[in-house]
Amino acid sequence: MNDEGIFVGVDVGGTFTDFTLIDRRVTREPASVAYHKVPSTPATPAKAIVGGIVELAQRHRFEPRA
Numbered sequence: 001m002n003d004e005g006i007f008v009g010v011d012v013g014g015t016f017t018d019f020t021l022i023d024r025r026v027t028r029e030p031a032s033v034a035y036h037k038v039p040s041t042p043a044t045p046a047k048a049i050v051g052g053i054v055e056l057a058q059r060h061r062f063e064p065r066a
Helices: 045-060
Strands: 006-012 016-023 032-039
Touching: 006 045, 016 045, 032 045
Parallel strands: none
Antiparallel strands: 006 016, 016 032
């Protein structure tokens, strides 16, 4: 499966880091949308961001890349 068509938005907050995933791999319209939330890590925000993306990748079967 090609991972093109996966888009992830991130909102880092004080309590939670929120993710919105848009999956357009299979169908172009309408896209599949999923939401995910992890506890924020204020001292190291990247930890929550990376952890949340890894969880999304496992759940929605895609390979994260920059």
